[in-house]
Amino acid sequence: xxxxxxxxxxxxxxxxxxxxPVLELIHKAGIVHRTNHDAQEVxxxxxxxxxxxxxxxxxxxxxxxxxxxxxxxxxxLLSTERVMEAALEAKDAGSTRFCMGAAWREVRDNRDxxxxxxxxxxxxxxxxxxxxxxxxxxxxxxEKLKQAGxxxxxxxxxxxxxxxxxxxxxxxxxxxxxxxxxxxxxKISVCSGGIIGLGETIKDRxxxxxxxxxxxxxxxxxxxxxxxxxxGTPLEDLEKVSVWDMVRMIATARIIMPKAMVxxxxxxxxxxxxxxxxxxxxxxxxxxAGDKLLTTPNPGIKSDQELFQRLDLKPRPAYxxxxx
Ligand code: SAM
Ligand code: DTB
Ligand code: SF4
Numbered sequence: 001x002x003x004x005x006x007x008x009x010x011x012x013x014x015x016x017x018x019x020x021p022v023l024e025l026i027h028k029a030g031i032v033h034r035t036n037h038d039a040q041e042v043x044x045x046x047x048x049x050x051x052x053x054x055x056x057x058x059x060x061x062x063x064x065x066x067x068x069x070x071x072x073x074x075x076x077l078l079s080t081e082r083v084m085e086a087a088l089e090a091k092d093a094g095s096t097r098f099c100m101g102a103a104w105r106e107v108r109d110n111r112d113x114x115x116x117x118x119x120x121x122x123x124x125x126x127x128x129x130x131x132x133x134x135x136x137x138x139x140x141x142x143e144k145l146k147q148a149g150x151x152x153x154x155x156x157x158x159x160x161x162x163x164x165x166x167x168x169x170x171x172x173x174x175x176x177x178x179x180x181x182x183x184x185x186x187k188i189s190v191c192s193g194g195i196i197g198l199g200e201t202i203k204d205r206x207x208x209x210x211x212x213x214x215x216x217x218x219x220x221x222x223x224x225x226x227x228x229x230x231x232g233t234p235l236e237d238l239e240k241v242s243v244w245d246m247v248r249m250i251a252t253a254r255i256i257m258p259k260a261m262v263x264x265x266x267x268x269x270x271x272x273x274x275x276x277x278x279x280x281x282x283x284x285x286x287x288x289a290g291d292k293l294l295t296t297p298n299p300g301i302k303s304d305q306e307l308f309q310r311l312d313l314k315p316r317p318a319y320x321x322x323x324x
Contacts, residue, residue: 009213009256015206018252022244026282029251033283036258036323041316042308043097043261043286045131046090049294050119051077051102051112057135057170059158061198063230063295064103070232072295077102077112080119087123093289093301096318098123099131099154101294105170106136113141117148124149129318131191136171136179142186151319152189152221155179160207163200180215190219193263196249197227197241205249213256222253222260224284226267228296241267243275247282254283259322261286269297277311285316 020028033039053074055064063070087098100119107113116134123130132145133154145153158164161173183190194208212219226241246267253262264284268276276287291300299307308314 005218005259006256007214007216007218009210011206011210014209014213014252014256015202017255018202018206018209018248022247025248025251026278029254029283030281032255032258033285037285038316038323039280039285040312040314041285041320042280042313043263043316043320044093044095044289044304045097045099045263045286046086046093046095046290047099047101047288047293048078048083048086048090049103049292050083050100050116051075051104052295053103055103055105057105057168059168060234061167061195061227061230063233065233068232068234070230077115080115080122083119084122087126087128090290091126091128094315095128095289096315097129097131097152097286098126099133099152101132101154102134104135107134107138107141109141113144117144120145120148120150124151127318129189133191136175137182139182139185142182142188146186146188150188152191153183154191154221154223155183156193156195156223156225157208157211158194159198159200160204161211162207163198163204167198177211180219184215184217189221190217191221191223192219193221193223193225193253193265195225195227195266196245197229197238197267198235199238209249209252209256212253218257218260220260221263221286222257223263223265224249224253225265226270228266228269228293230296240270243271243278246271246275247278250279250284251282263287266293266296266298268299273307273310276307280311280313
């Protein structure tokens with residue numbers, strides 16, 4: 001029962017779950033979580049920005065969009081050596097997934113892409129799950145990434161379809177969905193989630209969860225980010241989302257996509273141990289470690305070690321599947 005994977009959820013059903021009394025919601029999500037995963041395990045992932053800033057898109061939350069004036073300095077693509085150093089360091093610090101991010105609208109078939117393929121091959125040899133987030137792809141580019149050994153591709157829906165237009169004008173929701181389908185067709189593991197705190201309504205959140213959970217197959221990985229408001233971006237003054245909103249989002253994702261890894265992603269710098277514990281109780285089972293996400297601060301390794309000790313958590317191994 002709790003392990004049924006359904007792709008025919010309705011918005012009404014999702015809304016009903018989202019609006020359950022919050023402790024009831026956490027309890028239900030906890031049962032689904034324990035039926036499908038070892039709830040003591042949390043996967044530790046590391047992000048690396050391999051190409052920073054100067055992005056032509058207008059995502060209104062993003063410090064890397066060229067059109068906003070932020071503190072982010074534009075950098076060209078890192079060398080494969082630099083990337084390998086960072087990946088080794090991440091592995092030594094206990095990470096089992098390494099995600100390389102580029103501030104690109106889309107991948108172009110040029111030398112930079114060839115270099116990224118080399119980076120993927122290199123990081124693969126370390127036995128970590130290799131993930132990339134490079135913007136839009138064609139199906140041929142997805143194939144090439146697969147052949148290089150890419151395990152997962154991150155491409156977020158960010159918010160519900162109606163709200164999307166308020167946040168980004170330089171591409172459409174359908175563009176995002178197309179890339180996700182090329183990734184799926186290339187047999188690459190799909191990572192797709194969103195951000196809360198973009199001024200969206202609860203209906204927008206439910207719309208996003210509906211789209212994710214009614215894809216032909218659920219994403220294997222669903223990051224839930226809280227907006228990190230960055231000075232200079234249009235969303236710099238938006239209010240911090242309440243931890244209860246984060247909990248509702250995580251728990252609902254856990255219940256409707258029981259086997260997915262639900263990642264407590266951006267926003268942990270503004271959460272204390274107790275708040276993060278609530279997110280794990282609600283079914284989150286992964287974090288990004290290291291003192292930087294792509295460009296914004298994240299809790300350091302030491303504070304995460306304390307978090308794991310305090311909450312009796314253990315790192316989840318690479319490539320581990322859900323149980324049942
Ligand atoms: N350029 C590629 C793209 O947009 O698909 C990949 C990198 S982009 C920075 C990856 C994701 O980071 C975005 O889809 C968004 O969900 C998240 N992100 C960016 N800025 C953020 C912020 N200020 N707060 C929270 N999440 C953010
Ligand atoms: C995701 O959903 N969150 C991560 C990862 N996927 C690429 C990125 C968060 C970025 C936060 C803003 C920054 O550090 O630039
Ligand atoms: Fe560019 Fe990605 Fe930032 Fe949008 S989220 S501006 S596509 S780097």
